[in-house]
Amino acid sequence: MKPLAHDRYCDEIAHRVNRLRDVVTSGADLSATVPTCPEWSLEQLLRHVGAGVSRADALVRARSRENIPASEVPGAAGPREWGDAPALDKWLGEAGESFVAALREAGPDVPVWTWMGLRTTGVWARRMTHETVVHHADAALAAGLSCEIAPEVAADGLDELLELTLLVLPLRGRDGALREGSARSVHLHATDTGAALDAEWLMEFGAGGLGWRRGHEKAAVALRGPLTALLLASYRRLPPDAPGLEVLGDREVLDFWLQRATFG
Numbered sequence: 001m002k003p004l005a006h007d008r009y010c011d012e013i014a015h016r017v018n019r020l021r022d023v024v025t026s027g028a029d030l031s032a033t034v035p036t037c038p039e040w041s042l043e044q045l046l047r048h049v050g051a052g053v054s055r056a057d058a059l060v061r062a063r064s065r066e067n068i069p070a071s072e073v074p075g076a077a078g079p080r081e082w083g084d085a086p087a088l089d090k091w092l093g094e095a096g097e098s099f100v101a102a103l104r105e106a107g108p109d110v111p112v113w114t115w116m117g118l119r120t121t122g123v124w125a126r127r128m129t130h131e132t133v134v135h136h137a138d139a140a141l142a143a144g145l146s147c148e149i150a151p152e153v154a155a156d157g158l159d160e161l162l163e164l165t166l167l168v169l170p171l172r173g174r175d176g177a178l179r180e181g182s183a184r185s186v187h188l189h190a191t192d193t194g195a196a197l198d199a200e201w202l203m204e205f206g207a208g209g210l211g212w213r214r215g216h217e218k219a220a221v222a223l224r225g226p227l228t229a230l231l232l233a234s235y236r237r238l239p240p241d242a243p244g245l246e247v248l249g250d251r252e253v254l255d256f257w258l259q260r261a262t263f264g
Contacts, residue, residue: 001198001214004156006108009125010100012153016132017053017096019147020046020139024089028143031083036138036237045142046088047078049135050095056124057099059112067113099128117167130157134235141237147228151192154227155199158188161234162201162212165261169210177260178205186257187219188234190227199227203257221249236262 004012023046024030030043037045054076058068070076075095079087106112108122116123133149134157140147149157169175183206190199202219203212223230225245232238233245240247240254247254 001155001159003122003126003159004129004152006122006125007104008152009122009129010103012129012150013053013103013125013132014096014100016129016136017092017100019136020049020132021089021092023136023139023143023145024085024092026143026145028145030085030088032142034138034142036141042139042142043082043088045135045138046092049132050078050092051076052131053092053095053099053128056128057095057102059114060099060102060106060110060121060124063106063110064113065111065119067115116164126156126160129153130160133157134232134237137232137237149228149231151190151197151199151227154231155190155193155197157231158201158234159214161231162203166210166212169261174260175210178210178257180207182206183208184253184256185217185219185221186254187217187222188230189216189222189224190230191224192226199230203261205257205261219249221247221251221254223247223254234258 028042032042034040034042034045051070054073055068055070058073078091081087103121103125106121108120108125110121111119112121113119114123116127133153137147183204186203188201193199198214200214200216201212202215202217223233223240223245229238229242229244233240236258
């Protein structure tokens with residue numbers, strides 16, 4: 001499947017930043033631990049997202065061909081005082097609005113530094129879409145709120161996750177275990193989407209190589225369930241046996257894949 005349209009990514013980033021702001025203003029305890037990112041409090045998670053948005057904004061606005069660390073972006077650290085929900089809300093809103101405006105003005109094809117294979121503004125639009133989607137899910141779970149993801153966004157998020165997995169694991173020398181032993185395979189099957197979306201994926205790994213493709217194919221193990229749950233399970237935000245998900249076949253193969261196939 002092709003990536004989404006540039007404007008669709010821009011719309012989703014704006015939407016997700018607003019949903020993150022809803023978490024801030026919901027009265028949630030900003031010092032509470034995020035269950036899916038237990039090394040962070042809710043406020044640390046929100047500041048992480050805001051810093052990432054601010055850094056990407058700086059890269060796009062400067063048309064920079066070199067990396068700009070978040071530490072060098074004015075205001076990217078967030079409000080001076082911790083625990084100040086109104087200030088955090090205002091900062092997130094301003095960061096999101098600035099970034100989306102910069103992306104819309106630039107379009108998808110302007111050359112700019114990225115750490116990913118392609119180096120264009122469109123890459124940042126896609127990456128920050130899924131960064132904000134997954135971290136909104138983290139924040140919503142921590143605050144006891146709902147998180148709904150549009151099917152086309154969730155499907156594109158799984159495509160991007162698998163693309164980045166195949167890009168990053170060899171670069172970091174972390175693909176060795178997946179390239180050893182006999183051929184194994186994992187099938188993801190969304191049960192709540194129509195055929196037009198083609199929301200099924202096959203991942204294959206072993207001595208013959210490492211790869212993935214869309215499609216309905218037999219595998220050593222299948223993980224079936226709603227598309228949003230498949231995305232969150234693939235990001236290890238939900239366990240494979242979470243309500244609504246079903247594992248069919250060799251659970252050890254699925255666990256092996258999930259424990260190793262991550263770019264985070």
